[in-house]
Amino acid sequence: MPGSIQSVERAAAILQLVAEYPAQLGLTDITETLDLAKPTTHGLLKTLCEVGFVEQLAAGGKYTIGAGLNRLGQVRLDPNELRSHSVNWTDSLAARSGFAVLVAAFPLDQPGPPEIVHHVFRPDDSDQRLLTGRQIPEHATALGKILLAGSPMLAHRGSDALEVFTPATIASARVLARELVIVRKQGWAASIDEFCIGVTELAAPIRGAGGRVVAAIGLSGRTDRVTDAKAHPKSLLVRQVAETARAISRDLGTARR
Amino acid sequence: MTDDSRFVLAIDQGTTSTRAIVFDQSGRMVAVRQHEHRQHFPYPGWVEHDAVEIWHNLQQLVPAALEDADVTVGQIAAVGIANQRETTVVWDRHTGKPIHRAIVWQDTRTAGLVERLATDPRAAEVSRRCGLPLATYFSASRLSWLLDHVRGARERAEAGDLLFGTMETWLIWNLTGGAHVTDVTNASRDMLMNIRTLQWDPLLLDFFNIPAAILPEIRPSLEVYGLCRTLIPGVPIAAALGDQQAALFGQTCFEAGEAKCTYGTGSFLLLNTGAEPVYSTHGLISTVAYQRAGEPPTYALEGSIAVTGSLVQWLRDGLGLISSAPEIETLARTVSDNGGCYVVPAFAGLFAPHWRSEARGVIAGLTSYVNKGHLARAVLEATGWQTREVLDAMNADSGLPLRALRVDGGMTANNLLMQFLADILDTPVVRPMMAETVSLGAAYAAGLSVGFWPDLAALRRNWHRAAEWLPDMDPAVREREYENWRFAVTRTFGWIRDGKPDAG
Numbered sequence: 001m002p003g004s005i006q007s008v009e010r011a012a013a014i015l016q017l018v019a020e021y022p023a024q025l026g027l028t029d030i031t032e033t034l035d036l037a038k039p040t041t042h043g044l045l046k047t048l049c050e051v052g053f054v055e056q057l058a059a060g061g062k063y064t065i066g067a068g069l070n071r072l073g074q075v076r077l078d079p080n081e082l083r084s085h086s087v088n089w090t091d092s093l094a095a096r097s098g099f100a101v102l103v104a105a106f107p108l109d110q111p112g113p114p115e116i117v118h119h120v121f122r123p124d125d126s127d128q129r130l131l132t133g134r135q136i137p138e139h140a141t142a143l144g145k146i147l148l149a150g151s152p153m154l155a156h157r158g159s160d161a162l163e164v165f166t167p168a169t170i171a172s173a174r175v176l177a178r179e180l181v182i183v184r185k186q187g188w189a190a191s192i193d194e195f196c197i198g199v200t201e202l203a204a205p206i207r208g209a210g211g212r213v214v215a216a217i218g219l220s221g222r223t224d225r226v227t228d229a230k231a232h233p234k235s236l237l238v239r240q241v242a243e244t245a246r247a248i249s250r251d252l253g254t255a256r257r
Numbered sequence: 258m259t260d261d262s263r264f265v266l267a268i269d270q271g272t273t274s275t276r277a278i279v280f281d282q283s284g285r286m287v288a289v290r291q292h293e294h295r296q297h298f299p300y301p302g303w304v305e306h307d308a309v310e311i312w313h314n315l316q317q318l319v320p321a322a323l324e325d326a327d328v329t330v331g332q333i334a335a336v337g338i339a340n341q342r343e344t345t346v347v348w349d350r351h352t353g354k355p356i357h358r359a360i361v362w363q364d365t366r367t368a369g370l371v372e373r374l375a376t377d378p379r380a381a382e383v384s385r386r387c388g389l390p391l392a393t394y395f396s397a398s399r400l401s402w403l404l405d406h407v408r409g410a411r412e413r414a415e416a417g418d419l420l421f422g423t424m425e426t427w428l429i430w431n432l433t434g435g436a437h438v439t440d441v442t443n444a445s446r447d448m449l450m451n452i453r454t455l456q457w458d459p460l461l462l463d464f465f466n467i468p469a470a471i472l473p474e475i476r477p478s479l480e481v482y483g484l485c486r487t488l489i490p491g492v493p494i495a496a497a498l499g500d501q502q503a504a505l506f507g508q509t510c511f512e513a514g515e516a517k518c519t520y521g522t523g524s525f526l527l528l529n530t531g532a533e534p535v536y537s538t539h540g541l542i543s544t545v546a547y548q549r550a551g552e553p554p555t556y557a558l559e560g561s562i563a564v565t566g567s568l569v570q571w572l573r574d575g576l577g578l579i580s581s582a583p584e585i586e587t588l589a590r591t592v593s594d595n596g597g598c599y600v601v602p603a604f605a606g607l608f609a610p611h612w613r614s615e616a617r618g619v620i621a622g623l624t625s626y627v628n629k630g631h632l633a634r635a636v637l638e639a640t641g642w643q644t645r646e647v648l649d650a651m652n653a654d655s656g657l658p659l660r661a662l663r664v665d666g667g668m669t670a671n672n673l674l675m676q677f678l679a680d681i682l683d684t685p686v687v688r689p690m691m692a693e694t695v696s697l698g699a700a701y702a703a704g705l706s707v708g709f710w711p712d713l714a715a716l717r718r719n720w721h722r723a724a725e726w727l728p729d730m731d732p733a734v735r736e737r738e739y740e741n742w743r744f745a746v747t748r749t750f751g752w753i754r755d756g757k758p759d760a761g
Contacts, residue, residue, distance in 0.1 A: 008665070019618045034339055063746070077580070078583065078584050078587050079582040079587070080584060080585075080586040080587050080670075080671070080672075081581055081583040081584060083583065083670050083672070084582070084583040084667070084670040084671075086692075087669075087692065088692060091690050091691065091692060092285070092286065093689060094723065095283075095285050095690050095691070095721070107588070119724065120690065120723045120724065121690075121723055121724060121725070123690055123721035123722075123723075124721070125721055125722055128722075128725075129728065130672075130724055130725065132672055195512075245550050
């Protein structure tokens with residue numbers, strides 16, 4: 001393990017100082033308070049300004065906290081934007097796998113359970129209804145687990161008792177936390193009979209710029225078709241889901257400059 | 258059983274780019290390569306492409322697509338072409354060099370010529386024979402312009418030294434090393450072909466003053482035109498279709514009464530009308546949907562809507578209300594209705610079914626209550642209502658009631674719009690799993706033509722619903738809103754007075 005990184009520590013100290021005394025400190029004040037070399041302070045402030053965490057009120061003037069810090073935590077992807085980037089890849093996954101495909105994300109502007117933002121029918125022309133806009137339980141679905149695993153703050157929220165849908169539903173926060181560790185490590189999630197008996201879902205994370213999980217994509221089908229003889233998810237399907245998730249992530253990465 | 262080792266190549270020569278796409282026998286896309294070409298705007302209203310640049314692009318795209326798909330030339334059963342329609346190329350038979358840049362379908366340089374021709378007593382008969390209204394949109398006036406404005410062109414054309422074609426003709430000529438053919442769907446947009454006989458019509462040639470020697474041979478859309486001599490040597494070129502007809506084919510609308518709408522910058526609605534052309538009295542175009550070798554043609558009615566996706570782009574680039582096109586749905590969902598506001602985007606007049614070139618756009622019903630969310634909703638609804646107007650006209654012309662509308666194109670990712678369409682059309686709206694219907698149509702046609710697929714039924718089995726939106730609107734609301742829309746449309750009429758220019 002490397003030690004702590006000095007420049008990040010110093011940048012954090014500058015942020016704390018500027019937040020405590022907004023619009024009151026100039027370059028010299030900050031340099032002297034933190035006992036740094038002036039070029040170092042200047043370089044750090046310049047970078048913090050560039051990423052939008054700090055603003056300088058006038059050239060050579062005082063510093064204050066930038067708008068970029070206030071927006072932290074709200075930089076979720078517009079679900080409709082997400083759908084339009086996903087549509088070709090999800091169609092292809094449905095066609096190749098033969099299963100229905102779903103994309104889910106946390107709602108944009110209010111806290112709440114994840115919502116389905118895109119749904120591609122199972123390609124057998126049977127009677128199916130669009131699930132777009134529907135809320136899903138985050139602990140009982142593969143899509144939800146991916147979203148929880150990618151949101152460290154949310155992973156710890158809630159009481160210990162979770163709503164139970166079937167005998168296979170994860171019922172306690174402790175068990176869920178252990179499951180999320182596995183999900184993060186393997187890069188995909190499954191929910192086998194956990195929301196609906198006889199239905200298995202597989203999901204993988206869609207990542208935005210910088211690698212943050214912005215959404216989950218998965219397929220959903222009959223448990224006996226999605227899992228193998230040992231009741232494990234079929235590895236071919238897991239691979240197809242993961243590949244699709246990576247393709248959409250790449251698409252988002254390039255689309256967002 | 259499907260054959261995993263054989264594929265079909267589709268070439269989609271579009272307005273902004275050319276694409277090469279490899280499909281497997283299940284109709285799934287295996288590889289796609291795309292290359293944009295330059296848009297030349299020498300004067301206001303003029304739009305040109307360099308046909309040689311497009312051919313060079315294709316020469317790079319095809320090997321790259323085959324490599325991506327890990328497929329050899331020997332595994333390609335056939336190649337099919339879908340192309341931007343009405344774009345006009347003239348080249349020298351001996352050197353293969355175009356005498357001028359291609360004049361693109363959007364180009365309006367022949368407006369004066371078309372206006373003069375409209376006063377000719379034969380004009381009504383011309384429209385009846387070709388099934389098209391007299392407009393700059395079609396190829397004939399452009400070909401005539403080229404012959405009159407390129408030095409020596411008319412003499413060389415009459416001597417048989419020049420060749421005319423739309424993009425599929427140009428590509429087939431280059432691929433085969435000299436076959437000069439056009440498919441019947443493309444030819445149906447030239448304004449020179451008789452829509453019943455499917456032959457060049459002497460009256461039409463005389464009307465536009467076109468020498469017959471320059472014209473390609475009209476051939477069915479599904480037929481082997483020849484083998485490629487270059488690029489993919491030995492592979493049969495087995496189909497060509499205009500892009501919108503290809504989309505109709507890719508959506509497997511093979512029966513009379515089946516329709517598709519492609520939602521892009523503008524939108525194109527085509528309705529299969531079966532074995533007989535329907536002459537529209539409501540401002541629609543009669544066109545050939547497709548023709549298989551040795552069989553009679555299948556016809557279609559076509560209604561084009563000039564401004565749909567481009568209205569969303571205007572909200573983004575012109576007004577800055579959204580930062581990306583998909584965000585319009587997010588903005589529109591901040592309100593529950595249009596707040597009484599209607600946007601009629603007659604930016605360059607109104608197309609089908611109104612055909613009012615003097616109309617200009619309006620935002621109607623503005624009150625201080627209307628906010629940007631309402632405006633976003635009104636912008637999306639404008640695409641819905643324009644579709645409704647064209648469908649109503651088709652219904653009146655053909656007497657064929659629509660059972661479901663098949664949709665494709667970028668705007669089908671907009672859920673709010675798709676639900677609104679189902680609501681106001683009062684019919685299910687269906688998106689197929691394979692969204693690339695233009696290239697798929699070209700692939701299907703080519704594959705069918707060489708027996709890669711046995712019949713139309715096999716193609717239908719490849720078609721799957723990816724999503725379906727069902728009508729869910731109070732009929733009274735639907736009627737009231739439609740009435741408001743139609744009232745707003747009348748507000749656009751007559752804006753351009755005495756031929757005065759738009760601005761200043």
